Amino acid sequence: MKTVKIKDKEFELFLTQDVIEKAVADVAEKLNEDLADKDPLFICVLNGSFMFASELMKRVTIASEVSFVKMSSYKGISSSGKIKEIYGLEEDIKERTVVIVEDIVDTGYTMSLMIDQLLCDEPKEILVATMLLKPDALKQEVRLDYVALEIPNDFIVGYGLDYDGYGRNLPDIYKIKL
Ligand code: IMP
Numbered sequence: 001m002k003t004v005k006i007k008d009k010e011f012e013l014f015l016t017q018d019v020i021e022k023a024v025a026d027v028a029e030k031l032n033e034d035l036a037d038k039d040p041l042f043i044c045v046l047n048g049s050f051m052f053a054s055e056l057m058k059r060v061t062i063a064s065e066v067s068f069v070k071m072s073s074y075k076g077i078s079s080s081g082k083i084k085e086i087y088g089l090e091e092d093i094k095e096r097t098v099v100i101v102e103d104i105v106d107t108g109y110t111m112s113l114m115i116d117q118l119l120c121d122e123p124k125e126i127l128v129a130t131m132l133l134k135p136d137a138l139k140q141e142v143r144l145d146y147v148a149l150e151i152p153n154d155f156i157v158g159y160g161l162d163y164d165g166y167g168r169n170l171p172d173i174y175k176i177k178l
């Protein structure tokens with residue numbers, strides 16, 4: 001399947017499952033080396049990271065916990081008009097090594113907000129593992145410790161990422177046809 005139509009948009013095949021999973025395996029290998037004695041808590045950000053998290057965590061062999069959160073998105077009183085807040089975190093992260101597991105860092109605003117909020121609970125350290133990064137879209141400086149793949153600034157779907165809620169289930173990644 002080289003192209004897919006989702007709602008009003010056409011997408012073309014961009015990254016196959018093989019390519020993605022090879023890159024994810026490399027990240028897992030680094031995590032196993034770097035965090036072996038750190039008893040990390042992996043915090044995976046739903047919905048987008050579900051496939052990445054699954055593939056990654058199958059390959060993480062060190063002692064660790066895995067948990068899932070969501071970022072709420074609602075209108076509030078701020079300069080941007082939007083406030084995002086973490087919800088669903090039940091673990092106490094004080095003095096823990098935390099690894100945020102995210103599908104994609106685009107502008108970096110979401111990741112930056114997440115890190116700021118988690119820092120309030122005084123973890124020992126916060127590391128970030130993202131499947132994808134769009135370096136040309138970054139607007140907010142944010143430290144990314146593990147990046148599986150860097151991609152151009154095109155809208156993509158698949159492997160957890162959606163267009164208006166659809167396409168998350170695609171096992172490969174597709175980019176928008178312009
Ligand atoms: P940021 O705050 O701009 O870095 O956006 C991060 C969030 O936007 C990600 O967690 C995704 O949910 C979503 N996002 C960014 N780029 C894409 C894309 O190309 N396709 C689908 N979702 C995206």
Ligand code: MG
Nearest residue numbers: 045048103104
């Ligand atoms: Mg996301």
